[in-house]
Amino acid sequence: MYRRLLFIGSALLLVVILFAWQQSSRAPKPISLTPTLSGQPEYCLTCHADLPEISKSHPLQTFGCVSCHGGERLALNADLAHSNMRGGANPSDLSVVEMSCGGTSCHSGSEAENRDHIQRVMTSVQSTYAGAIANIRFTFGAQPDLNAYFGINAIKDEQTHTGITALSAFEPATETNSMIQKFGENCLTCHINAAPREEEAYARQTGCAACHATEQHKLTTAIPYTQCNACHNRGNYDLRSMTFVERADQPATRIQDYYQPIAQFTRCEYTLDCVDCHTRNEVMGDGDIHANQKDIQYVQCQTCHGTINQLPQTKTITGPNDIALKMEFLNPVSNLKVGDTILVTEKGEPLWNTRVLPNGTYELIGKATNLRFNFRPVMGTACEQKPDQQGSQYCHTCHAVER
Amino acid sequence: MRPSFFHHLHPPTIPAAQSRWRYTLGAGGTAIFLALILTITGALEMFYYIPTPDQAAISIQTITYFVPFGALLRNLHFWAAQLFIIVSAVHLVRVVFTGAYIPPRRFNYLLGLALFVISILLNFTGYILRWDQGIQWALVVGTNLIKTIPFIGDSLYQALIGGTQPGSATLIRFYAWHIFGLMLPAAFLVGWHAFRVRREGGIALPPPTLRTDSERITRNELVRREILAMLFTGSALLVLSIFTPAPIAPPIIEMSPLSGEVRAPWFFLWVQQMLKWGDPFFWGVLIPVIILIILILIPYIFPRPAESELGRWFPKSSGLAQVTLAIIAVAIIVLTLLALIPIK
Amino acid sequence: MPELSRRDFLKLTTNTLLTASGLLGFGALFRFLGYQTEPLPQTEFDLGPASNYPIDSRTLLSKIPALLLHTDEGFSALSLVCTHLGCTVEPKESGFTCPCHGSKYDAEGSVLNGPAQKKLNALRVEVTTDGNLILHTD
Numbered sequence: 001m002y003r004r005l006l007f008i009g010s011a012l013l014l015v016v017i018l019f020a021w022q023q024s025s026r027a028p029k030p031i032s033l034t035p036t037l038s039g040q041p042e043y044c045l046t047c048h049a050d051l052p053e054i055s056k057s058h059p060l061q062t063f064g065c066v067s068c069h070g071g072e073r074l075a076l077n078a079d080l081a082h083s084n085m086r087g088g089a090n091p092s093d094l095s096v097v098e099m100s101c102g103g104t105s106c107h108s109g110s111e112a113e114n115r116d117h118i119q120r121v122m123t124s125v126q127s128t129y130a131g132a133i134a135n136i137r138f139t140f141g142a143q144p145d146l147n148a149y150f151g152i153n154a155i156k157d158e159q160t161h162t163g164i165t166a167l168s169a170f171e172p173a174t175e176t177n178s179m180i181q182k183f184g185e186n187c188l189t190c191h192i193n194a195a196p197r198e199e200e201a202y203a204r205q206t207g208c209a210a211c212h213a214t215e216q217h218k219l220t221t222a223i224p225y226t227q228c229n230a231c232h233n234r235g236n237y238d239l240r241s242m243t244f245v246e247r248a249d250q251p252a253t254r255i256q257d258y259y260q261p262i263a264q265f266t267r268c269e270y271t272l273d274c275v276d277c278h279t280r281n282e283v284m285g286d287g288d289i290h291a292n293q294k295d296i297q298y299v300q301c302q303t304c305h306g307t308i309n310q311l312p313q314t315k316t317i318t319g320p321n322d323i324a325l326k327m328e329f330l331n332p333v334s335n336l337k338v339g340d341t342i343l344v345t346e347k348g349e350p351l352w353n354t355r356v357l358p359n360g361t362y363e364l365i366g367k368a369t370n371l372r373f374n375f376r377p378v379m380g381t382a383c384e385q386k387p388d389q390q391g392s393q394y395c396h397t398c399h400a401v402e403r
Numbered sequence: 404m405r406p407s408f409f410h411h412l413h414p415p416t417i418p419a420a421q422s423r424w425r426y427t428l429g430a431g432g433t434a435i436f437l438a439l440i441l442t443i444t445g446a447l448e449m450f451y452y453i454p455t456p457d458q459a460a461i462s463i464q465t466i467t468y469f470v471p472f473g474a475l476l477r478n479l480h481f482w483a484a485q486l487f488i489i490v491s492a493v494h495l496v497r498v499v500f501t502g503a504y505i506p507p508r509r510f511n512y513l514l515g516l517a518l519f520v521i522s523i524l525l526n527f528t529g530y531i532l533r534w535d536q537g538i539q540w541a542l543v544v545g546t547n548l549i550k551t552i553p554f555i556g557d558s559l560y561q562a563l564i565g566g567t568q569p570g571s572a573t574l575i576r577f578y579a580w581h582i583f584g585l586m587l588p589a590a591f592l593v594g595w596h597a598f599r600v601r602r603e604g605g606i607a608l609p610p611p612t613l614r615t616d617s618e619r620i621t622r623n624e625l626v627r628r629e630i631l632a633m634l635f636t637g638s639a640l641l642v643l644s645i646f647t648p649a650p651i652a653p654p655i656i657e658m659s660p661l662s663g664e665v666r667a668p669w670f671f672l673w674v675q676q677m678l679k680w681g682d683p684f685f686w687g688v689l690i691p692v693i694i695l696i697i698l699i700l701i702p703y704i705f706p707r708p709a710e711s712e713l714g715r716w717f718p719k720s721s722g723l724a725q726v727t728l729a730i731i732a733v734a735i736i737v738l739t740l741l742a743l744i745p746i747k
Numbered sequence: 748m749p750e751l752s753r754r755d756f757l758k759l760t761t762n763t764l765l766t767a768s769g770l771l772g773f774g775a776l777f778r779f780l781g782y783q784t785e786p787l788p789q790t791e792f793d794l795g796p797a798s799n800y801p802i803d804s805r806t807l808l809s810k811i812p813a814l815l816l817h818t819d820e821g822f823s824a825l826s827l828v829c830t831h832l833g834c835t836v837e838p839k840e841s842g843f844t845c846p847c848h849g850s851k852y853d854a855e856g857s858v859l860n861g862p863a864q865k866k867l868n869a870l871r872v873e874v875t876t877d878g879n880l881i882l883h884t885d
Contacts, residue, residue, distance in 0.1 A: 002624065012634065084653045168801055547832045565780075565782075567783070571784075572783070678832065
């Protein structure tokens with residue numbers, strides 16, 4: 001009997017070992033990548049070879065995956081490989097952005113070299129939501145003025161130009177007024193690090209990717225207006241009920257799909273993309289803590305069109321290190337060269353997608369659309385605007401379109 | 404033919420009752436086979452494993468994910484180690500429940516207990532060698548327990564840990580203990596333990612005059628049974644290793660706050676459960692040591708089974724010893740299960 | 748007292764000598780093993796400018812691990828090392844819980860229920876003249 005059992009046992013062992021061989025041959029072949037930045041091999045591509053390169057500025061061969069995403073570079077088991085990942089699938093979430101995207105040679109460098117993106121975003125109203133919080137607290141009597149005392153997170157600014165040196169973290173639970181508590185519960189999804197509302201129209205990521213990731217695993221500076229719309233055009237907060245009221249209408253045309261239905265618009269406001277006019281500092285912050293969106297948003301019609309007495313400000317690019325050339329390099333739509341003259345804002349920010357043409361008119365190239373627009377200055381036209389009325393609302397009086 | 408150790412362990416014929424599965428459960432023999440597998444797989448792991456804090460977990464990932472059959476090898480080592488503890492425990496229970504520990508086998512019973520303690524230490528040091536996030540708190544707790552021993556605790560801690568907190572010195576020390584300081588005595592004790600089994604007349608049976616069963620089996624038959632046991636154990640171990648990976652976790656980056664609940668390795672869960680009750684020295688050191696002393700004293704303090712009652716389960720005359728061990732075993736199992744209930 | 752024979756005396760002396768050698772040998776081994784190759788762990792942590800920690804803030808310093816508190820009475824810190832067997836406790840809404848053996852502490856670090864006996868260690872926080880915070884863990 002033992003002889004037969006021995007035969008069965010031997011056969012069983014062979015079957016099991018053959019099975020082990022078969023399992024081993026079926027295992028996926030590891031795909032190695034040794035990015036030049038880290039010099040350490042990583043095997044993420046074994047499973048993720050189908051992802052597009054994140055952007056031209058972050059080549060795979062240089063950055064690899066782990067220097068931004070974290071994770072276990074050697075693990076071929078999904079659970080282990082994905083443990084320790086920064087911010088889950090989104091390393092640009094503001095809670096981890098300093099580790100993923102920061103560092104002095106990346107996006108957390110000096111202000112002078114324009115490498116302080118993270119610091120600027122952290123202090124910007126997009127992250128702090130300071131204006132809304134201050135307004136609501138003032139309205140319901142929790143603070144005596146409209147100054148900003150609270151942000152979504154506590155934040156400091158040592159070299160303040162606005163007089164606001166720090167914001168404390170807004171904690172709705174400690175508020176005594178029930179309306180402010182309700183505001184805290186329902187209305188804090190409106191900053192870039194909040195998880196967006198569920199519906200598809202609000203789909204965006206958090207942190208840098210909230211604006212810069214227009215599609216899966218792609219970062220871009222060519223940001224279409226639709227990306228901004230995920231937050232800025234989906235409805236309103238009702239201050240009486242402290243709830244969010246979604247847009248009920250279904251916009252069919254571009255002009256309908258633009259801000260609240262009551263607002264007035266001129267042609268460029270529904271033809272161009274938001275980023276074609278609104279600058280880096282307006283959108284990402286200028287490094288100072290501001291009490292209100294209005295304090296930082298300054299581009300008006302006159303920035304590009306000038307006034308009846310004055311042409312818009314311009315600047316000629318003199319050297320290859322000009323910031324305008326660097327910005328154009330990231331999104332090369334206008335073939336900008338040394339010697340070109342471009343428009344600049346009142347604060348000196350380059351509108352690098354514009355150009356002064358030899359005939360005295362101007363050209364703007366859509367950052368996301370690549371379309372060319374030719375436009376004239378106000379000076380020398382029949383415009384009857386008064387010199388002290390330079391806000392865009394005065395331009396709308398004549399130039400707004402019917403909706 | 405020159406006598407050899409093999410022939411010492413495999414005489415020309417032995418009583419058939421000594422190799423009945425239902426009497427011995429094959430536990431001792433299986434343990435020796437597992438020890439052999441552990442030695443071979445462990446030696447092979449040493450070709451890739453690097454015992455430094457930076458490299459330990461990384462080198463284990465390399466074995467697991469890139470070395471051909473590395474995952475299988477590591478799983479074999481892991482599962483053989485866990486089965487070794489279980490099989491040894493079964494062996495211990497069998498020896499007590501059949502009264503086989505009485506003289507002349509009393510000393511071999513103590514050797515076996517020493518082996519059991521060493522195998523638990525081997526398992527714990529091997530577990531620590533992973534040096535990943537899965538082990539860091541068991542290491543902190545286990546080593547801090549040493550500190551609670553009065554008078555010698557602090558110096559013992561330093562001698563074992565090599566510093567005031569676990570670090571690279573600790574890892575290299577645990578490595579040295581695992582592959583040398585514990586393995587060497589274990590190998591020696593296994594040989595001695597087996598040697599004495601034969602020296603004391605093979606597996607415990609009543610003296611020849613009192614035996615009812617005179618059937619004997621030949622050396623060849625014994626070897627066949629052993630090989631059969633190895634084939635089935637080996638196959639089962641392979642199947643287990645192919646389908647159930649050994650635990651692995653991300654490398655330790657820093658002692659970051661924990662999330663969720665922390666569990667000791669399974670064979671120390673019962674100690675962890677007792678530690679929830681209070682004084683670490685009492686529950687974590689004293690009680691386990693007292694249990695060990697009770698086990699050591701079983702052949703000395705309890706009524707012995709009559710020689711005629713050997714060779715079968717539950718001899719009536721040594722009932723007290725059986726009850727004592729049963730209480731200890733049930734208590735340990737219940738405590739282990741309790742430890743799995745989450746902390747509220 | 749029975750007379751000690753010459754043979755017994757020699758035997759006793761030999762055993763004593765061997766025991767003494769053995770003990771000294773063990774002592775040497777113990778001292779050999781007790782040497783510390785690594786520097787003592789850091790006990791002073793520079794936390795940067797005090798102004799980084801606004802009033803009423805609770806800052807988790809996970810590397811130490813400790814919790815820095817800034818109240819009206821100034822800065823204080825609690826060690827997050829469980830006093831039972833050294834695991835790092837997890838901050839919960841109203842206190843701390845140890846994930847290893849379930850000790851619970853209140854927000855001030857006092858034991859709510861065991862197995863821990865002692866409250867969480869209060870750590871010394873020093874504010875330097877130039878406004879930096881130094882945390883002492885010893």
